[in-house]
Amino acid sequence: MFYTNLTRINHFFLLGFPGLSTQYYGPASALLFLLFLAIAVGNIFILVIIKREKSLHKPSYLxxxxxxxxxxxxxxVTxxxxxxxxxxxxxxxxFYGCFAQMYFVHFLGATHSFILMVMALDRFIAIVSPLRYPALFTNSTASVLCGISWLMPSSWMVGIVFDALTLPFCNSNIIVQCYCDHLTIxxxxxxxxxxxEVVAFGLAMFSxxxxxxxxxxxxxxxIIAVLKMTATERRYKVLSTCAPQIFITCLYYVPRCFVYLANHLGYRVGTDARVVITMMYSLVPAIVNPxxxxxxxxxxxxxxxxxFKSRKVRLVQIK
Structure with a gap:
C-alpha cells in the first residue's frame, strides 16, 4: 500500500543495549572498538595476503x-x-541515514549467504568430480558467481528500502537495537x-x-563421497579441506536459524538478550573467520x- 508523505520523524535514536548502565558506557565502547579493530585488521590481512601470494590465486581463495x-x-557499516x-x-x-544503514546491513547479509553457497559449490565440484574441477571451476567462474552474489541482493534490497520509505513514521523514534534493521524500523x-513485512520476510527467507x-x-x-573413499589418508585430507568451510557456514547460519525458529514457534527472547544475540551472530563470524x-x-x-622464513633470511643477510 502506498502512503503519502506523513513522516514527522527527522532522526532516530539508537538505544543500543537497553539494560546497560551509564557507568559501563566506557568499557562497552572500548570493547566494541577492539572488536572493530579485530574485524578490520583480520579481514584486511586476508585480502592482502591472498592478493600478494600468487600461490593463493585459486577459486577457493578468491x-x-x-x-x-x-x-x-x-x-x-554497523x-x-x-x-x-x-x-x-x-x-x-x-532518518535517511538509518535507512541507508538498513540497506547495507541486509544487502551484505544476503550477499554473504550467497557467497557461502558459491563456496559450497566449489568444494562439491572439487570432491565429487575432481578430474573435471580445473575445467569447471576456474578463477573466472568464481568471479562471475561471486559477482552475481553481490548483484542480486543489491537490486531487491533497493525495493525493500523504498517500500519501507513509503510508510508513515509518526510514533516513537527510538530503535531498540545497535543498528538499523528492517524488523526494528x-x-x-x-x-x-x-x-x-511479508515481501521483506519472503526475500529474507530466500536469501x-x-x-x-x-x-x-x-x-x-x-560426506557420502568421502565415505566411499578407500584410502584413509585421502579421507582425512578431503575432510581437512572442507572443515574450515563447514565451520564458517555453521557460524553464520546456526544462530540466525535459531532466532527465526524461536520467533516462528512463539518463543519470546528478552529485549536485552535479543540485542546481544543479534550482535553476536552479526560480528563474531567476522572476527573468527580470518x-x-x-x-x-x-x-x-x-x-x-x-x-616469515624468507623475511628472517633477509634480516640475517643484512646483519
Whole structure:
C-alpha cells in the first residue's frame, strides 16, 4: 500500500543495549572498538595476503576474499555508530541515514549467504568430480558467481528500502537495537505494514534458506563421497579441506536459524538478550573467520610460514 508523505520523524535514536548502565558506557565502547579493530585488521590481512601470494590465486581463495570483504564492510557499516553512542554519547542517526544503514546491513547479509553457497559449490565440484574441477571451476567462474552474489541482493534490497520509505513514521523514534534493521524500523511505522513485512520476510527467507538448502545438499554429498573413499589418508585430507568451510557456514547460519525458529514457534527472547544475540551472530563470524582462514587452511598457513622464513633470511643477510 502506498502512503503519502506523513513522516514527522527527522532522526532516530539508537538505544543500543537497553539494560546497560551509564557507568559501563566506557568499557562497552572500548570493547566494541577492539572488536572493530579485530574485524578490520583480520579481514584486511586476508585480502592482502591472498592478493600478494600468487600461490593463493585459486577459486577457493578468491571466494575467501569476497567473504572477508563482506565481513569488513558489515563491521564498517554497523560498529562506528554504536561506538560513537557509547564513547561520545551520540545516539542520533538521521532518518535517511538509518535507512541507508538498513540497506547495507541486509544487502551484505544476503550477499554473504550467497557467497557461502558459491563456496559450497566449489568444494562439491572439487570432491565429487575432481578430474573435471580445473575445467569447471576456474578463477573466472568464481568471479562471475561471486559477482552475481553481490548483484542480486543489491537490486531487491533497493525495493525493500523504498517500500519501507513509503510508510508513515509518526510514533516513537527510538530503535531498540545497535543498528538499523528492517524488523526494528517496521515496529516504528504507523498504519498497516503487513504487505511490506511479508515481501521483506519472503526475500529474507530466500536469501537465507535458499543457499542453506544447497549447502546442506552439497556437504551431505561430500560426506557420502568421502565415505566411499578407500584410502584413509585421502579421507582425512578431503575432510581437512572442507572443515574450515563447514565451520564458517555453521557460524553464520546456526544462530540466525535459531532466532527465526524461536520467533516462528512463539518463543519470546528478552529485549536485552535479543540485542546481544543479534550482535553476536552479526560480528563474531567476522572476527573468527580470518583466524580460520589463516590457521585451518593449509595453503594460507604455508604461505605465511614461507613469507616469515624468507623475511628472517633477509634480516640475517643484512646483519
Amino acid at each position: 571466494i575467501f576474499c569476497h567473504l572477508a570483504l563482506t565481513d569488513l564492510l558489515f563491521g564498517t 560498529l562506528p555508530k554504536v561506538i560513537s553512542k557509547y564513547w561520545f554519547n551520540d545516539s542520533i542517526i538521521s 517496521m515496529r516504528l511505522a504507523c498504519g498497516s505494514v503487513r504487505e511490506v 537465507l534458506l535458499g543457499p542453506l538448502t544447497f549447502i546442506i545438499f552439497s556437504y551431505f554429498s561430500i 583466524v580460520i582462514y589463516c590457521f585451518k587452511t593449509k595453503d594460507i598457513k604455508e604461505a605465511l610460514i614461507q613469507r
